[in-house]
Structure formats: C-alpha cells, structure tokens
Amino acid sequence: MIPPIAPLPPLPATPPAGGAAAADASGGTFSNAITQALDSVQQTQTTASTAEAQAAAGQGSVSDALIDATDASLATQVTVALTNKAVTAFTDVMNLQF
C-alpha cells in the first residue's frame, strides 16, 4: 500500500517592502557593531583569565597564559582605537556648521 502524500506546507508570507527589511539591508547599526566587538574582547579576556588560572595551578603552560594575555590586551586596544575613531567621526558630523 502506497502511503498518501502529505500536503505541501503553505508558503511563508512575503515581507512588506521597506520597513524591517530595509533596516536589515543597511548592515547593522553602530551599537550592534560595538556590542559584538566588546563581546569578542570579553571572550579573549575570559580565555586569558582561564589560561592564567590554569598556569597558576600548574596545569597549563606559563607561555600560553602570557600569550593569551597579550592577545586580550591587543584586542582591547584595537576595539578602543576603532571605537574612538567612530566616535570622532560622529562628533565631526555633530559639529557641522551651516
């Protein structure tokens, strides 16, 4: 006996033009970018903390801990530098004189 074929699922509703779709197409906001960058920095610092704790406990290597710490330090410096540049650009726009 051949089983009956299940009906096709209904098509998803097409999103309206503009609105939310336009916001997505713009590629995310400044706050989103900053939040993601800070999350990434936080992760490198967590990694460094874990490596340092392991090295102090004698379970990891000291070199790995120091390298992870350097990694976290540089990642923080990069994020701060980029954020400062973006804020500078924003301030420049705010100071436009007509």
Add this chain to the structure above:
Amino acid sequence: MSLFGAFNISASGIDAAQTWINTTAGNIANANDVAPVSGKAYQAQTPVYTPTTSLPDGSGDGVAVAGIDLGDSTGIVESDPTSPLANSQGLVRVPDVSMGQQLVNLVQAQNDYQANTAALERAKTAYQAALTLGQ
C-alpha cells in the same frame, strides 16, 4: 585563524621547544640509570615535529609534536659487580645517552624557544604599529 594569527603560531613553536627542553632534561636525568642485563636500558627521548596546516589554503599555522622518538634500548653492557642489579658475571646495562649531545640539544632547544619568543614580540610590535595609523 584569529585576529592575531602570529601569536598562535609562535605559541605552538614555544610549546614545541618546551617539549624538547623537557625530553632533554629527562634524558640527562636518566643518563646514569642502571638496568639488569636481562632488561631494557633507558631509551633517549627525541620529539618529532610536524607542521600543522588546518587553514583552507594549505598555508601553515604552526608546529605540533607528532610524537616522541625512543632511542635504542640495547644501551651499553658494562661491568659493575657492586651494583645490586648486576648479574652473575657482574654485568649491568646502562643507557647509551651522550651527555655532550644532550647538552647541545639543550642549547638548541633554548635557542628555539627564544627565537619563537622574539618572533612573537616582533609581531606584537607590528600589530601595535597598526594601531597608531591615522594618529
């Protein structure tokens, strides 16, 4: 590869050099081991390195210790009648570990370690130079 790829590469090199130092220290510590003639002498340990290529384009991203090569277990049979491990003829088996060779290996391992550290330091300076762009 992370944002600072050279760090991970140098870290793998430092770990590899650390392994070499450790095996060399073990060889030196066991250079005076004594075994009965019926047993096996201490086997000198040498790490075997292999490149790691996990990147899609096949370029290297570090080094890994593939394994530890064990030396000859025959050793040298010498006469030591006072040893508690000596057989009826007064013979024992001692490891064939050259102290000179091990000390040279130690110097090489130390240079290896320091070279990787220097590479990491230069990479860090270069990355920090990029941060000063536009200032």
